[in-house]
Every structure is written in structure tokens, then in C-alpha cells.
Amino acid sequence: xxxxxxxxxxxxxxxxxxxxxxxxxxxxxxxxxxxxxxxxxxxxxxxxxxxxxxxxxxxxxxxxxxxxxxxxxxxxxxxxxxxxxxxxxxxxxxxxxxxxxxxxxxxxxxxxxxxxxxxxxxxxxxxxxxxxxxxxxxxxxxxxxxxxxxxxxxxxxxxxxxxxxxxxxxxxxxxxxxxxxxxxxxxxxxxxxxxxxxxxxxxxxxxxxxxxxxxxxxxxxxxxxxxxxxxxxxxxxxxxxxxxxxxxxxxxxxxxxxxxxxxxxxxxxxxxxxxxxxxxxxxxxxxxxxxxxxxxxxxxxxxxxxxxxxxxxxxxxxxxxxxxxxxxxxxxxxxxxxxxxxxxxxxxxxxxxxxxxxxxxxxxxxxxxxxxxxxxxxxxxxxxxxxxxxxxxxxxxxxxxxxxxxxxxxxxxxxxxxxxxxxxxxxxxxxxxxxxxxxxxxxxxxxxxxxxxxxxxxxxxxxxxxxxx
Amino acid sequence: xxxxxxxxxxxxxxxxxxxxxxxxxxxxxxxxxxxxxxxxxxxxxxxxxxxxxxxxxxxxxxxxxxxxxxxxxxxxxxxxxxxxxxxxxxxxxxxxxxxxxxxxxxxxxxxxxxxxxxxxxxxxxxxxxxxxxxxxxxxxxxxxxxxxxxxxxxxxxxxxxxxxxxxxxxxxxxxxxxxxxxxxxxxxxxxxxxxxxxxxxxxxxxxxxxxxxxxxxxxxxxxxxxxxxxxxxxxxxxxxxxxxxxxxxxxxxxxxxxxxxxxxxxxxxxxxxxxxxxxxxxxxxxxxxxxxxxxxxxxxxxxxxxxxxxxxxxxxxxxxxxxxxxxxxxxxxxxxxxxxxxxxxxxxxxxxxxxxxxx
Numbered sequence: 001x002x003x004x005x006x007x008x009x010x011x012x013x014x015x016x017x018x019x020x021x022x023x024x025x026x027x028x029x030x031x032x033x034x035x036x037x038x039x040x041x042x043x044x045x046x047x048x049x050x051x052x053x054x055x056x057x058x059x060x061x062x063x064x065x066x067x068x069x070x071x072x073x074x075x076x077x078x079x080x081x082x083x084x085x086x087x088x089x090x091x092x093x094x095x096x097x098x099x100x101x102x103x104x105x106x107x108x109x110x111x112x113x114x115x116x117x118x119x120x121x122x123x124x125x126x127x128x129x130x131x132x133x134x135x136x137x138x139x140x141x142x143x144x145x146x147x148x149x150x151x152x153x154x155x156x157x158x159x160x161x162x163x164x165x166x167x168x169x170x171x172x173x174x175x176x177x178x179x180x181x182x183x184x185x186x187x188x189x190x191x192x193x194x195x196x197x198x199x200x201x202x203x204x205x206x207x208x209x210x211x212x213x214x215x216x217x218x219x220x221x222x223x224x225x226x227x228x229x230x231x232x233x234x235x236x237x238x239x240x241x242x243x244x245x246x247x248x249x250x251x252x253x254x255x256x257x258x259x260x261x262x263x264x265x266x267x268x269x270x271x272x273x274x275x276x277x278x279x280x281x282x283x284x285x286x287x288x289x290x291x292x293x294x295x296x297x298x299x300x301x302x303x304x305x306x307x308x309x310x311x312x313x314x315x316x317x318x319x320x321x322x323x324x325x326x327x328x329x330x331x332x333x334x335x336x337x338x339x340x341x342x343x344x345x346x347x348x349x350x351x352x353x354x355x356x357x358x359x360x361x362x363x364x365x366x367x368x369x370x371x372x373x374x375x376x377x378x379x380x381x382x383x384x385x386x387x388x389x390x391x392x393x394x395x396x397x398x399x400x401x402x403x404x405x406x407x408x409x410x411x412x413x414x415x416x417x418x419x420x421x422x423x424x425x426x427x428x429x430x431x432x433x434x435x436x437x438x439x440x441x442x443x444x445x446x447x448x449x450x451x452x453x454x455x456x457x458x459x460x461x462x463x464x465x466x467x468x469x
Numbered sequence: 470x471x472x473x474x475x476x477x478x479x480x481x482x483x484x485x486x487x488x489x490x491x492x493x494x495x496x497x498x499x500x501x502x503x504x505x506x507x508x509x510x511x512x513x514x515x516x517x518x519x520x521x522x523x524x525x526x527x528x529x530x531x532x533x534x535x536x537x538x539x540x541x542x543x544x545x546x547x548x549x550x551x552x553x554x555x556x557x558x559x560x561x562x563x564x565x566x567x568x569x570x571x572x573x574x575x576x577x578x579x580x581x582x583x584x585x586x587x588x589x590x591x592x593x594x595x596x597x598x599x600x601x602x603x604x605x606x607x608x609x610x611x612x613x614x615x616x617x618x619x620x621x622x623x624x625x626x627x628x629x630x631x632x633x634x635x636x637x638x639x640x641x642x643x644x645x646x647x648x649x650x651x652x653x654x655x656x657x658x659x660x661x662x663x664x665x666x667x668x669x670x671x672x673x674x675x676x677x678x679x680x681x682x683x684x685x686x687x688x689x690x691x692x693x694x695x696x697x698x699x700x701x702x703x704x705x706x707x708x709x710x711x712x713x714x715x716x717x718x719x720x721x722x723x724x725x726x727x728x729x730x731x732x733x734x735x736x737x738x739x740x741x742x743x744x745x746x747x748x749x750x751x752x753x754x755x756x757x758x759x760x761x762x763x764x765x766x767x768x769x770x771x772x773x774x775x776x777x778x779x780x781x782x783x784x785x786x787x788x789x790x791x792x793x794x795x796x797x798x799x800x801x802x803x804x805x806x807x808x809x810x811x812x813x814x815x816x817x818x819x820x821x822x823x824x825x826x827x828x
Contacts, residue, residue, distance in 0.1 A: 214699075269553070274727040285720045292713035297706060304506050305710075308717050315724055401735075 006085040007380075012388040013086040018325070020082055022318040024075035026199065028146075029192065029317070031068035031112070033200030035142040037230065038064065038119070039135030041204075044226075046128055052219045058123050060207040065120045067203075069113055087385055088361075089341035090156075090332040097172050098152050101180065105148040111141040146192060151180040154188045157327060158250050158334035167336050168345050187245035194234035194241060195317065201230025202286070202313045205294055209306035213299035224298035228290050235287045250334065252425075253327050259425055270426070272326035275319045282316035330428045332385075338428030340382040350431035351415075355381060375443025378436055382428075389447050399448035407448070408441040494704030497683070501699040502690045507576035509714045511679070514573050516715045517566035518672070520722065521604075524559035525661065534657035536650045538613040539736045546733050557726040563605055565722060567752050570598050578810045581794070581803070582685035588791040590682065593675040595788055600668045602752055607660040609750060613653055618737030619747045621656075622648045627760065630773045647739065691797060746828045755817045756780055758824035787813065 006013040038061055045053035084091045095102075115138040122131055159167070163179035166172055172179075204227035211220040246254060259270045269277075289312060293305045332339045342350060350358050356374065359381055369377060383395070390396040399407055413421055414430040415437055430437065482488055499508065531549060533541040545552035574594060577583065583591035610621040625648065629639035644651030690698065701707055734744075749757050756776075763776035786809070794806035 271728075274730075277727050278724055281723045282720055285716050289713045289716050292709050292716070296709050300501075300701065300706070300710070305713075308714070312717060312720055315720060319724075319728075 007384070008388075010388070010391040012386075012392040013082070013384070014386060015392055017079060017082040017086055018322065020075050020078045022314070022321055024072065024079060025317050025321055026314060027068055027072035028076060029196045030064075030199045030203045031072050031116075032142045032146045032193075033196030033198070033230075034064050034068070034203060035112075035116075035135075035139040036197065037200035037204055037227075039132055039139060041226065042135060043132060046132070050222075052216070053223060056207065056211060056219070056223060058120075060204060061120045061123065063207055064203075065116050069116055073113065087332060087341060089343075090337060093333055093337055094152065094156070097176070097179065098155070100176070101148055101152055105145055108141045108144040108148065112138065112145055115141055143193075146196065147189065150189050150192055151182070151185055153324075154182050154184040155179050156333050157184055157324070158182055158253070159336060164335050168343065183248040184245060187241050187248055190241040191238065191245060194238050195320075198231045198234040198286075199313060199317070201227045201290075202309055204230065205290070205301065205309055206303070206306040209301045209303045213301070217299050220301070221298040224294050224301050228294040228298075231287050231290050235283075238283060249327065253329075253334070256327065256329065256425060259422075270326070272323055272329075275323040275326060278319035279316060279323055282312055282319060286312040286316055329426045330424070339386060340428045341385065342382070342428060342431050347429055347431055351433070353433075355432035355436055371439050372443055372446070374436060375439035375441070378432060378440040379443055382430060382432075382440075395444060396448050399444055402445075402448065404441060404445045407444050408438070411437050411441050411444075491704065494708075495702050497680075497703040498700040499684055499703050499707040500686045500690065501701050502686065504576075504580065504687050504690070507573075507580065508684055509711065510569055510573035510576055512711050513714060513718050514566055514569040515672075515676075516718050517562045517569055517722070520562040520719075521559060521566060522665075524555050524562065527555050528559055529661065532611070532657075534611070534654045538611060538650070538653045542612040542614075542733060553730050554726060557729075557731040558722060560731040561725045561729075562722055563608060564751070565718070565725075567601055567605060569718075570601055571752075574598060575810070575814060577685075578790070579807065580685055580687040581806075583791040583794075584685075584797065585791075585795050587678070587682050587685060588795075590675060590678040591791050592788065593671050593678065596671050597668065597675060600664055600671070604660065604664050604668070605750055605752060607656040607664065610648070610653060610656045611660065612733060613737045614734035615737050615741070615744055616734050616747070618648060618739070619743040620749055621652070622743075623747060624749055624753070627756075627773075627777070630770060631777065632774070649739075688797070688803075748824065748828055751821065751825075754824040755820040758820040758827070761824075761827070762820075783813065783816075 006016075008016055011019075038057065042054065042057055044050075045057065080091075115134060119131070119134045119138055122134065155163075159179045160182040163172065163175040163182075166175050205224065208220065208224045208227055211223065213220040246257075256270055256272050257276065258273070286309060290309055293309065294301050328334060328339070330339055331337060332341070335344065337343050342355075346358070356362050356369070356377055361381065362377065379395075387393045387395055387398075399410075402410070411430055414423055414427055415432075417424055417429040430440075432440070478487070499505075528545065531541055531545050531552070532538070542556070545556055547553070577591065577594065606621075606624060610617050625639050625643060628642070629635050631638070640646065642652070642655060643649075644655045686698070748754065759780060760773055760776040763779070764772035766772060767775060790806055790809070794802045
């Protein structure tokens with residue numbers, strides 16, 4: 001029973017998505033911001049008659065095309081592979097509700113890729129004004145890929161009441177636009193647009209750092225300073241967009257920022273709060289460092305300096321994406337589906353009929369599992385999208401020192417899911433019959449004891465014939 | 470506002486001579502070449518030391534050495550507002566400082582910046598490195614959790630194994646025959662009084678030497694005609710870049726402290742068996758592994774003695790390199806010194822990785 005609960009050693013399947021997503025965001029946001037940077041800069045160079053700028057821009061356009069067209073596109077597809085394996089239920093829900101959204105996104109995506117290639121390969125071969133128009137058309141298409149994916153991502157944080165009213169009735173498509181333009185859509189779009197503009201400047205600094213400041217001091221100074229200015233709009237407006245975003249986030253999710261659960265996150269602040277702290281510090285530091293490295297000493301800007309700035313931008317975008325993911329807890333689709341893939345409306349059914357009997361990932365023809373195999377199946381189904389056995393969010397570490405009784409009590413708290421339970425803020429409810437939960441407790445007791453290798457109990461796997469329905 | 474600032478500046482300048490300092494800083498120049506990147510590592514080490522001092526003072530407000538040590542660290546971590554962040558920043562900056570010092574030391578070595586007239590810069594730098602590792606060792610015990618207790622116990626067995634004076638030294642440091650509340654108080658005194666009292670004057674001496682002799686340039690750059698060598702003014706150009714690098718270092722520290730807060734294990738209990746995989750901090754791992762391997766190869770205490778002698782011999786050779794390779798010439802001795810440096814680097818990396826792999 002490996003599929004669909006993906007067993008990734010050390011980092012867990014969630015971090016596979018996380019790493020690809022952080023890499024992808026750095027490039028895809030550059031694809032949007034850089035889409036504006038290129039024609040605007042070309043426009044400025046043509047207006048001011050700066051032929052030396054155009055030569056640098058042409059090289060930057062090549063770098064842009066390769067980075068966004070190859071690495072951006074491949075990592076984007078990689079995310080879908082990874083989420084399909086890690087969270088099939090959540091992915092299924094997204095596909096069922098947003099299939100036309102994705103169709104629209106793909107139209108713009110294909111236009112974006114094509115236009116980027118046309119923009120680069122027609123450099124100096126067609127009239128300047130036509131070339132500029134191609135550049136602006138690229139900016140338009142790339143913006144709309146962001147516009148659409150932003151609707152889908154913000155839907156996952158909170159789909160809004162109109163959609164939740166019909167969720168699970170088969171009428172979800174009738175509220176497509178309400179779900180798309182959900183409460184956090186516009187502030188999130190503003191935040192992302194500003195991040196795109198900043199990243200355009202950050203990546204451009206990398207290209208500009210290659211200009212020889214001794215041979216072409218005027219060129220380097222002017223281009224480095226022009227690129228550095230691209231960080232200014234976000235520096236001025238990000239706090240406003242961030243405040244607006246938090247205002248629109250449901251109160252229950254906003255409360256996570258003030259939460260401290262020592263058993264879930266080390267220290268007294270939640271992981272979300274600590275990630276938000278990094279977002280703020282990195283965003284401020286990146287602007288300060290660009291000012292010192294690029295604005296104050298443009299001629300001396302070297303590749304290591306530009307890489308330092310890129311690293312800070314990576315910290316800022318990475319922690320923002322992490323914080324956004326954490327803000328969804330305990331849901332994967334706000335108010336509709338919990339992070340363990342259980343729909344809110346299906347909790348009672350799972351408790352009554354049994355999780356393993358209800359989940360589509362165990363064949364109904366499978367013979368009754370023995371105790372350990374049942375516990376492992378419960379662990380794979382309900383824990384492994386967030387936890388690993390002994391690495392990231394390790395069950396061995398989190399349950400260390402607990403015996404069978406205390407583990408059973410913890411599972412009881414998660415199963416009862418009382419309103420006052422501190423775990424309720426972060427953790428989804430544990431569903432299943434008492435026998436299934438007992439099996440899970442037995443299984444967790446065994447894996448959390450970190451036995452000697454020679455005494456390692458054989459953890460039973462599900463029968464080979466078990467297949468998803 | 471500007472007039473007020475100008476007046477205040479003029480008032481201070483008249484009394485302290487700020488203009489003279491500025492003029493001096495502008496006159497001072499920093500070489501610019503392909504290896505200039507390595508010049509920042511001394512400053513990064515200094516930055517992390519400052520972070521250590523600031524967060525250390527804040528921790529001292531609530532830390533209680535002695536029998537209450539563990540409870541006070543628990544309170545700092547879980548009860549005090551932002552206590553976890555201060556403690557985590559202190560611990561991470563200690564490790565980052567040592568990492569930066571190692572990078573600084575090897576960059577100085579391979580740029581041959583230990584040569585005449587910079588010998589005292591090299592020796593004072595090594596003294597600072599040794600003191601920094603003692604800072605790390607003494608600070609590691611202070612939380613008195615399980616890991617700290619047993620790691621210190623094992624760590625103190627190394628000096629105890631030295632012939633004749635070893636047991637005496639170990640007893641003196643422990644404050645008895647076993648690691649306990651007295652050891653914490655001694656380590657605390659060492660950590661916050663004795664070591665800073667030694668470290669800060671040597672650091673000042675080290676910085677003064679850098680100022681006196683200026684930045685060394687690598688041999689390849691030295692061979693260029695003076696007219697072809699490039700440099701930038703120390704103030705404001707280099708200072709601006711240094712501040713930017715410090716900001717990056719601050720952000721690295723913030724990321725590590727926030728995303729991976731320093732853990733606090735269960736309270737130390739001498740009656741419990743030592744936890745599995747007990748090991749020293751990464752900067753002692755190489756020595757730990759060499760001693761372990763020597764102990765496996767040779768019977769009795771002979772292995773430990775050979776291991777200690779090997780390391781001591783290596784350190785003495787490392788210390789005396791400026792006397793062996795003193796001149797600007799790039800002859801046989803210079804090449805041998807470079808090979809020795811590469812060998813030391815390789816041994817440190819390999820034995821450290823080996824040590825972690827063998828846990």
C-alpha cells in the first residue's frame with residue numbers, strides 16, 4: 001500500500017512539494033515580474049537612445065528565457081506530480097472544482113512560453129515597436145497565469161462561504177467564480193505582484209553584476225541602479241497588502257499566529273509565527289542589502305554580492321510560501337477538507353463505518369488486516385501527509401517517552417476533537433473506529449520506542465494485492 | 470534638524486577629533502582582487518561574537534548557575550517572552566562564529582597572510598580560535614540537560630587521560646569527582662568572566678594588527694606591478710559592503726534561530742544511562758574521532774595518548790608555520806606549507822564526516 005501515501009525518507013513527502021514549490025516560486029514570479037522588466041527597460045533604452053543597455057538586455061532576455069522556460073516550466077509540472085502523490089484527495093478536489101480554471105491557465109501558459117521565445121529570437125530582427133509590443137504581450141499573458149493560479153491557491157486557504165454552502169452537494173461548479181474571487185484573492189494578488197516586481201529587480205542585478213565596472217562604469221552604474229529601484233514598490237506597499245491579507249484571513253487561521261504549542265513546535269511560538277518572523281526580517285534585509293551593495297556601490301557590484309541578494313530573496317519567498325501553507329492548518333482546503341484528506345462532512349461516516357473501510361485507497365476485497373498492518377495503514381492514511389516516522393516532524397521524537405497508555409490518550413484527544421483542545425488549531429481530527437485507533441496506538445508505540453536494530457519488530461505491510469479502487 | 474546635527478557633531482568633533490578619524494579611515498585602502506571575498510570572514514566572525522555578547526548578557530539576566538540551572542533554562546525557553554529566540558540566537562551564533570573563524574583561518578593560511586610581518590596576527594588569531602572552542606565547551610554544559618551532562622562528562626575524560634597532571638586538571642574543572650552543580654558554577658565563571666577577560670584583549674590586539682599591517686594580498690596579486698593592483702577606500706566603500714555582509718549574516722542567524730530553535734532535552738540525571746550516540750559538538754568531532762580510532766587500534770591508554778600527541782603535534786606545527794614559511798618567495802617551503810594546509814583541511818573534514826557517520 002505505497003500509493004498514494006508517499007513514503008519519502010528523511011524529509012517527508014510534504015517537503016518534496018515544499019522544495020519544488022520554493023524553487024518554482026523564485027522562477028515563476030521572476031517570469032511575471034521579468035516580463036514587465038524587459039519591455040519597460042527596453043522602452044526606456046529606446047527612448048533614451050541607450051544602445052549599450054539594449055545589448056545587456058538581450059543577454060538578460062536569453063537568461064530569462066532559459067531559466068523560466070526550462071526550469072520554471074519543469075518545476076511547475078513537478079509540483080503537480082508531487083501533490084498528486086502526497087495528497088491525492090486534495091488534488092482530486094482541486095481538479096474537480098477548477099478544471100476550467102486550469103484550462104484557462106494553460107492557454108495563458110502556452111502563450112507565455114511561445115511569446116518569451118519569440119521575444120528573444122526576434123531581437124534586432126523586427127522593428128523596435130513591434131518587438132516592444134511582443135514584450136508587453138508577454139507581460140500580459142504571464143500576469144494572467146499568476147492571476148488564475150492565485151485564485152486557486154487562495155481558494156485552498158479559504159474558499160469563502162458561498163462555495164462552502166454547496167460543497168459536497170455536487171453543485172460546486174455553480175459557485176466557481178465566488179470560489180475563485182474568494183476573500184483573500186485581491187490582497188494575495190497584490191502581494192504576489194509586488195514580489196514579482198522585486199524578483200525582477202533581484203534577478204536583473206545578477207545579470208548586471210557581470211558588467212565590467214572598470215571598462216563600462218557609466219553603463220554599470222545606470223543599469224544596476226535602475227534594477228535596484230525595482231525593489232522599492234514592494235518595500236513601500238508590501239506591509240499594506242500584508243495587513244489587508246491578514247484582515248481577510250478567517251479569524252480561526254489568524255489566531256494561529258499567536259499560538260504556541262510546545263508539543264507541535266519547539267518554543268512558545270508556532271512554526272507559522274516563526275516563519276512570519278523570517279518573512280519580515282528577510283524582506284527588510286534584502287532591501288537594505290540592495291541599497292548598500294547596489295545603490296551605494298553600483299560599480300563594485302560583483303556576482304557574489306548579487307548571489308547574496310538572491311539568497312535573501314530566497315529566504316523571503318521560501319518562508320512566505322511556508323507560512324502560507326502553515327496558515328491553512330488544520331485544513332488543506334479551508335473549512336472543507338482536513339490536512340489528512342478527510343472531508344469535514346465525512347468525519348461522522350468515517351467514525352461509524354471505519355476509516356479503512358471508507359477510504360478509496362484500500363480495495364474492498366482486501367482480507368482483514370492484522371493489527372500492525374491496520375495501524376500502519378491508519379498512519380499512512382492520516383498522519384503521513386505531515387509526519388514522518390523518524391525524520392521531519394518525526395513521530396519517534398514527538399512521542400518519545402510516552403507509553404502505550406499515553407499515546408492512546410493523545411489519540412483519544414485527537415479523535416474527540418473537543419472545541420477547547422489546543423491540538424484542534426493545527427491538527428485534523430483522527431477518524432476511525434475504536435479498533436482502528438487502537439491499532440494506530442499500537443503501531444505508534446512500537447515505532448516510537450526506537451528499538452535496537454536486531455530487536456526491530458517486523459512492521460507488517462499491507463497485503464500485496466491491496467490496490468486502490 | 471540638520472543644523473542641530475551639525476552643531477552636535479562639531480561639538481563632539483572639537484573634543485574627540487572625529488574628522489581625524491574619518492580622514493584616517495578614508496586614507497586606508499582595502500585591496501580589490503579575485504579573492505577579496507575572503508576578507509569579509511574576519512568581520513563575519515566579529516559580528517557573531519558581538520551577537521554572542523549581546524544575547525549572552527540577556528541570558529545572564531535569567532540564568533541561574535548551580536542546582537537551578539536546568540529549571541532556569543527551561544523558564545527562559547518556555548516561559549519568558551522571546552526567551553527561546555534569545556537562547557536560540559546565542560547557540561546558533563556560537564556555532565556560526567566558529568564556522569566563520571575556521572573559514573577565516575584557512576583563507577588567511579592559503580593567502581599566506583601569516584608571513585612577515587603578520588606573524589602575531591596569525592598567532593593571536595589561533596589563540597582566539599582556541600578560546601572560542603573553550604567558550605563552546607563551557608557553554609554547552611550550562612543548560613544541564615541530558616545531552617550536555619553526558620557530553621561534558623565524556624569530554625572531560627580527555628584531559629583526565631593525560632599523564633600525571635590530567636586527573637588533577639579534570640578534578641579542578643569539575644569541582645569534584647563528578648560533573649554536577651559545582652561544575653556548572655565553574656563553567657559559568659569560566660564562560661562569562663575568565664574567557665571574556667582573556668578573549669577581548671587578544672581580540673583588540675588582533676584587530677590592531679590588522680589595522681597596522683593592512684589586508685594581506687595573495688601571492689598571485691603580490692607579483693603584479695603596483696600600478697595594476699586595485700583597491701577601494703576602507704571608508705565608506707568597504708564599510709558599506711561589510712555592513713551589507715553583516716546584514717546577510719544576521720538574516721542567516723535569524724532563519725536558523727527561528728526555523729530550528731535550539732532544543733532543550735530532559736534534565737540531566739547521573740543515575741540514568743547515557744543517551745545513545747553521545748558526541749561532542751561538530752568542532753571537536755575530528756579530535757573525538759581520531760581518539761576513538763586510535764583507541765580501537767592500540768590497546769589500553771596508549772591509543773588515547775598517541776591521539777592526543779598527534780593532535781598536539783599538528784597544532785604546534787600549524788602554530789609555527791610563519792617561522793617555517795616566512796618570506797614572500799614562492800619556493801619549496803611555500804609549496805610544502807600549502808600542501809600541509811591542504812592535508813590539515815582534508816583530515817579535519819574527513820575525520821569529522823567519519824565521526825558523524827560512525828555515530
